[in-house]
Amino acid sequence: QKEVEQNSGPLSVPEGAIASLNCTYSDRGSQSFFWYRQYSGKSPELIMFIYSNGDKEDGRFTAQLNKASQYVSLLIRDSQPSDSATYLCAVNVEGTGRRALTFGSGTRLQVQP
């Protein structure tokens, strides 16, 4: 089992719809969760982070964390074609003793005009 898993997609949604991106992780000790957006040919940029169970909202983006079920989600409301990108989930994996984030392989989102 991978430490951080994401569906590779592509996830295709129409413009204006809600895009829901999911990430599961294997280490129950994980404390920090991050969502990065990566446009083709560019480096990842941080869009959200969450540490506590529940929802965290920032503009059109909402991160949801459920530690009991070991998943973290990113919702994008009113999706725009400019949201088309790969979304990477990153988690600290405490069990490795490593002080570095572990990334999922990313979900490609396509927003259709």
Next chain:
Amino acid sequence: DVKVTQSSRYLVKRTGEKVFLECVQDMDHENMFWYRQDPGLGLRLIYFSYDVKMKEKGDIPEGYSVSREKKERFSLILESASTNQTSMYLCASSKYSNEKLFFGSGTQLSVL
């Protein structure tokens, strides 16, 4: 804003060459990282450093070494480049461990 600068955007090298990838950050961050990114495999950690002259292996350190002589600079070294090291290399930094990362623009390395 944090700026992480990678010295080359594109690099073409021959097999067996020694390759240096340089990364500099300007925000006095303690932690610096080297990841490589390949299609379908996501970002994989090669090495990271949490202090000057300190380093730790990541998931795929074989064939690589690193150097951190100054806090702001973290170098990735391919001792003898091989074709399977053709990849996008991303440098990142963070103030605290397991905290949000700031990435450089990446170096696309091709080994022929």
